[in-house]
């Protein structure tokens with residue numbers, strides 16, 4: 001039992017670093033002071049779990065569908081969007 005505690009030798013710390021399962025996506029997440037999103041693997045998973053993801057309070061750059069601004073920008077540039085299709 002005592003030997004198992006010695007395997008995390010990268011840094012002497014009072015905080016025992018563990019690997020936990022991210023409650024949101026199930027990936028392995030490091031439960032340590034460096035992981036501010038613990039016990040989640042990432043900030044994103046944490047927000048999803050908190051429900052902020054769905055409420056739209058927090059904007060994270062992700063793959064989003066094309067914005068209508070592109071269409072309007074084309075109009076302002078003098079291009080006829082009709083010719084794009």
Ligand SMILES: [Zn+2]
Nearest residue numbers: 022025041045
């Ligand atoms: Zn996760």
